[in-house]
Amino acid sequence: MKSLNYRKERALEMYAKGRLSLEGAAKFAGLYIGDFLDLMREKGVESNITLEMFMKGLKTAKSKG
Numbered sequence: 066m067k068s069l070n071y072r073k074e075r076a077l078e079m080y081a082k083g084r085l086s087l088e089g090a091a092k093f094a095g096l097y098i099g100d101f102l103d104l105m106r107e108k109g110v111e112s113n114i115t116l117e118m119f120m121k122g123l124k125t126a127k128s129k130g
Contacts, residue, residue, distance in 0.1 A: 069095060072093060072094050073094045075093070076090040076094035077090070077094075077105065077110050080110065081110050081113075083113065087101070087102075087112070
């Protein structure tokens, strides 16, 4: 089994290249989305989330809450 650090680095790489969504990359890394966002910040990886994607996610979250 691959180490957790390897999976985190690989998830960052795949997210940065657009091969994984934010959610997919977080799952691959074994992290909650918020923790993955923190990791991205620490490593200097920029989010590829557009305002439209954010608003759609916010609307979905509100409808479920």
